[in-house]
Amino acid sequence: MNIIACVKQVPYPDTPASAYGVDNVGKRITLPEDVPLVISPFDENAVEAGLQLKDQVGGRLTTISLATRPADSVIRDLKQTLAMGADEAILLDDPAFAGGDSWSTAHSLAMAIRKVGEYDLILCGLQAADWDAGQVGLGIAEILGLPAATFVTRIEPGDGCVRARCIIENGYDLLELPVPCVLTVASDEALTPRIAPLPGIIKAKKRKIPVWSASDLEADTAVVGASGAKTVLQELALPEFEGVCEFITAEGLDQAAVMLADRLRSEKIL
Amino acid sequence: MADHKGVFIYGEISEGKLAPVTLELLGIGRRLADARGEECAAVLIDRKADDCAREAIACGADRVYVVQDAPTEFFEGASFTAILERLCTETAAPAILLLGQTITGRDLAPRLAFRLKAGLVMDCVGLAIDPETRNLIAKKPVSGGNALATYALKDGGPQLATIRRRAMEPFKGDERRQGEIVNVPAGVDASEVKAKRIERVLEESEGPSIENAEIVVGGGRGIDSTEEFEEYITKGLARTLGAGVGGTRGAVDAGLISEQSQVGLTGKIIGPNLYFAVALSGAIQHMAGCSGARNIVAINLDENAQIFKFARFGIVGDYRQVIPPLIERLTELLST
Ligand SMILES: Cc1cc2nc3c(=O)[nH]c(=O)nc-3n(C[C@H](O)[C@H](O)[C@H](O)COP(=O)(O)OP(=O)(O)OC[C@H]3O[C@@H](n4cnc5c(N)ncnc54)[C@H](O)[C@@H]3O)c2cc1C
Ligand SMILES: Nc1ncnc2c1ncn2[C@@H]1O[C@H](COP(=O)(O)O)[C@@H](O)[C@H]1O
Numbered sequence: 145m146n147i148i149a150c151v152k153q154v155p156y157p158d159t160p161a162s163a164y165g166v167d168n169v170g171k172r173i174t175l176p177e178d179v180p181l182v183i184s185p186f187d188e189n190a191v192e193a194g195l196q197l198k199d200q201v202g203g204r205l206t207t208i209s210l211a212t213r214p215a216d217s218v219i220r221d222l223k224q225t226l227a228m229g230a231d232e233a234i235l236l237d238d239p240a241f242a243g244g245d246s247w248s249t250a251h252s253l254a255m256a257i258r259k260v261g262e263y264d265l266i267l268c269g270l271q272a273a274d275w276d277a278g279q280v281g282l283g284i285a286e287i288l289g290l291p292a293a294t295f296v297t298r299i300e301p302g303d304g305c306v307r308a309r310c311i312i313e314n315g316y317d318l319l320e321l322p323v324p325c326v327l328t329v330a331s332d333e334a335l336t337p338r339i340a341p342l343p344g345i346i347k348a349k350k351r352k353i354p355v356w357s358a359s360d361l362e363a364d365t366a367v368v369g370a371s372g373a374k375t376v377l378q379e380l381a382l383p384e385f386e387g388v389c390e391f392i393t394a395e396g397l398d399q400a401a402v403m404l405a406d407r408l409r410s411e412k413i414l
Numbered sequence: 415m416a417d418h419k420g421v422f423i424y425g426e427i428s429e430g431k432l433a434p435v436t437l438e439l440l441g442i443g444r445r446l447a448d449a450r451g452e453e454c455a456a457v458l459i460d461r462k463a464d465d466c467a468r469e470a471i472a473c474g475a476d477r478v479y480v481v482q483d484a485p486t487e488f489f490e491g492a493s494f495t496a497i498l499e500r501l502c503t504e505t506a507a508p509a510i511l512l513l514g515q516t517i518t519g520r521d522l523a524p525r526l527a528f529r530l531k532a533g534l535v536m537d538c539v540g541l542a543i544d545p546e547t548r549n550l551i552a553k554k555p556v557s558g559g560n561a562l563a564t565y566a567l568k569d570g571g572p573q574l575a576t577i578r579r580r581a582m583e584p585f586k587g588d589e590r591r592q593g594e595i596v597n598v599p600a601g602v603d604a605s606e607v608k609a610k611r612i613e614r615v616l617e618e619s620e621g622p623s624i625e626n627a628e629i630v631v632g633g634g635r636g637i638d639s640t641e642e643f644e645e646y647i648t649k650g651l652a653r654t655l656g657a658g659v660g661g662t663r664g665a666v667d668a669g670l671i672s673e674q675s676q677v678g679l680t681g682k683i684i685g686p687n688l689y690f691a692v693a694l695s696g697a698i699q700h701m702a703g704c705s706g707a708r709n710i711v712a713i714n715l716d717e718n719a720q721i722f723k724f725a726r727f728g729i730v731g732d733y734r735q736v737i738p739p740l741i742e743r744l745t746e747l748l749s750t
Contacts, residue, residue: 157558160720161698164560173561246524247533270520270680271536275556275563278536279524286528291492291608294521297673307612311673312517314623315616319609330680333669374533375552379564383555389712389722397735404711404729405743413688413709414655414747 145203145301145323147194148260149267150253150280151187151225152209153218156180157273166380173274173380181213183221186269186328189335193299193327194267195229196335201301203264205229208256210236210249212274219353226348227340233353234260240358243370250283252368255361257284264323265306270295270330281328291325297332418509418572421447421454422502425470426518432466434625435514437473437584439577442541443512444474444585446550449543450509453477459484459497459600471593474585478595479505485604489518492608495525497600502530505598508572510550512541515576527574533567534574537679539581540564550575558679558699579625579683580706617674619659620648624675627658630686630707632677634694635664636715637733643670646737651690654741654748660684662694678703692733696721713737 155175165174183191194205207225211218215237222233236256244252257266266288268281285292298309302320308327310317321327329335340348358368365371392407394400408414423439425432432440440456447454455477456470467478479501485493502508511526513519515537527534539562540553549566550573556563567573624630631652637643643665652659661671663678677684679699685706692713694700701724704710712725713736722728729736 155557157699158697159560161560161723164557166561173557245533247528250528273558276537276554276558276679278520279527279534282521282524283528286525292525293609294491295517312614314674315614316673317611318613318615320612321609325608330673331663331667332673333667336667374568374570375535375565376568377563378551378566380556381562381564383559383562385723387710387724387726389725389728391717391722391728391730393730397729397731398739400729400731401736401739402743404727405740405747407727408688408711409747411709414744 145197145201145264146262147197147203147205147265147267148257148263149187149190149194149205149207149225149230150209151191151207151221152184152269152272152274153181153213153221154184154272154274156182157185161385164382166382168380171377171380181217181221183224184269184272184274186271186330188337189331190267190269190329191225191228191230192335192337193329195338197265197299197301198229204231206232206234206260208234208236208253210241210252215355222353223348223351224340226351227344228338229344235353235355236361237355238357240365241369243373244368245373245375246277246279246283247374248368248372250280250287251372252358252361252363253280254284254287255363256356257288259356259361266290266324266326268326268328270328281326285326291321292327293319293321293325294328296327296329298334299327418507420452420506420508421450421510421512422506422508423454423456424498424511424513424519424522425456425458425466426514426516427458427460427462427466430462430465432469432473433514435516435577435579438579438582439512439514440470440474441585442577442582446510446541446543450548452509455479455506455508457481457498457501459494461487467595472587472589472591476593478593479598480595481598481600483600485600485602485607488611490607490609491521491525493602493606494522495529496602496606498522498526499529500601501598502572511572511574513574513576515578519576523574523576530572532572532574535565535567536576538575538577541575541577549573555702559702560698580685617672619675621652621656622658624658624660624677624684625682627684627686629655629657629688630660630684631655631657631690631692632660632662632694633665633670633692634662635668636693637665637670640670646733647692650741651692651737654744657690662697662700664694691721691725692737694721695719696724
């Protein structure tokens with residue numbers, strides 16, 4: 145099975161709220177320099193899902209990232225996917241891609257996928273942890289005219305098809321989709337990303353990552369980057385976290401627990 | 415843009431009634447339509463949509479498009495996209511199309527936006543009409559909720575948004591409101607269905623559903639095992655309070671709870687009067703689901719845990735030591 149996983153680099157999502165700032169001139173979120181850049185969590189789940197399928201039925205896994213940050217740091221993360229077991233990694237990098245939204249990003253990625261050519265399955269994250277847009281995977285499916293499923297947490301290979309477990313409000317659906325198709329992946333215990341083995345890391349270090357520009361994709365400049373965008377970021381703000389916590393303390397936790405219950409009663413919360 | 419007119423909302427039906435998010439969609443849809451001086455129409459694709467069409471009018475719609483012959487009984491992304499594409503191009507040409515940030519909306523909105531070549535902002539907590547351009551302005555949390563971004567949608571075709579549960583006011587229902595119910599054929603056959611449903615598995619959960627519960631007890635990764643989760647949370651604090659049981663993605667990933675119980679950005683949005691947050695750190699992506707909670711009580715070993723920034727009351731300590739005496743006292747209080 146030939147699988148393509150789209151991975152985006154984002155600032156470490158568990159960064160404490162106090163580290164965030166906004167720059168309304170540059171229209172960007174600011175973070176201290178020591179906040180690491182990592183593969184967006186659901187994209188790591190997507191890579192893991194791809195590797196598990198490869199382990200089961202063989203085939204190739206290619207990872208693709210469209211750089212929204214300096215190329216060398218994105219290349220480091222693409223090499224991590226190689227170290228985990230991906231066969232090939234491709235970087236899309238071109239000033240023409242800058243300022244894109246979900247619409248233009250999906251177009252660029254779809255054209256890169258077309259250029260890769262052979263694929264049975266395209267995996268994306270449900271949403272990327274920076275802008276939480278949640279659109280690109282289904283966008284790629286629409287552009288390439290492929291069947292798709294959303295909120296997938298398990299994938300099983302079939303004959304000319306895949307079976308996907310998709311979360312619904314009160315349970316899950318098991319869906320069968322013909323290949324090629326697109327699945328957007330969320331996290332699951334079973335999709336915990338594997339740790340890259342040391343030999344894999346060493347081998348990946350030496351690999352050269354191909355870099356494709358907009359002209360390599362034969363992309364229409366009207367649909368990539370800022371010119372293709374259908375939304376314009378106007379303003380950024382930081383949310384206000386109100387509330388002062390009243391810590392209940394006492395001699396022992398037993399006593400504190402009793403006081404808490406009493407407070408909830410006296411405040412008419414219970 | 416000139417020939418695109420009116421606001422469409424995609425309504426969802428749950429247990430034979432308009433789902434809560436649909437009432438919120440009608441509320442904001444009505445306000446946006448009034449701001450543009452245009453109509454607000456609801457689209458209901460459901461075998462039982464007939465029963466809900468009147469309710470949609472009472473709750474703000476001027477017109478309801480009812481589609482009862484979709485090729486599948488339950489939502490299916492590809493065919494529902496095709497039905498809505500027809501509605502938005504052949505039957506009418508809405509300027510704005512709103513959906514809920516639900517499991518369905520998350521699947522349907524992006525497909526439809528790309529099909530219609532339209533801009534889309536997902537998970538909005540605020541929507542307005544720009545008085546100059548008459549375009550949609552959409553505000554949404556980004557970076558898990560660490561920042562808020564405001565987007566303007568560009569001209570040229572319909573503009574789409576999904577709305578977050580509990581972020582917008584429903585319209586005050588008025589039984590006397592007049593409106594038109596229009597039956598529309600799906601115009602889409604079984605060949606448009608791309609995903610075949612093999613099985614649907616529903617989770618049975620103890621206690622009330624977390625989305626509607628007045629009290630919710632949420633557990634995090636700090637809870638040691640499934641056995642302890644059951645002992646202290648499900649059969650412990652939650653049962654004592656008759657509360658719904660939820661938790662973090664940390665708890666889901668650790669196998670403590672099912673995905674259906676996850677609260678947060680990629681889980682359920684809850685609005686209880688009281689939320690007990692036990693052994694969870696208060697990650698912003700989790701708190702995104704608790705915005706409607708009026709009172710948060712946190713129990714955490716770490717006095718610096720971020721959850722205390724959101725909590726009204728907190729105890730620093732091990733849940734194993736706090737919960738049993740808490741249950742004992744609560745039982746006493748609740749029996750009086
Ligand atoms: C795109 C994206 C979407 C996400 N969506 C969601 C979502 O919808 N919902 C969600 O919850 N998360 C979501 N997350 C994950 C989120 O960022 C956090 O990783 C997660 O919420 C952490 O779960 P936790 O608090 O259970 O675990 P941790 O952060 O590991 O916290 C465990 C806590 O337990 C405490 N503890 C440990 N032992 C004890 C004890 N004995 N007694 C008392 N306290 C104890 C610790 O002090 C700690 O504070 C998302 C992340 C991303 C990137
Ligand atoms: N710049 C990018 N490079 C590679 N993949 C991306 C990029 N942007 C989005 N994706 C993929 O699309 C998914 C959804 O992203 P989004 O719609 O931006 O939330 C991500 O989880 C990735 O799998």
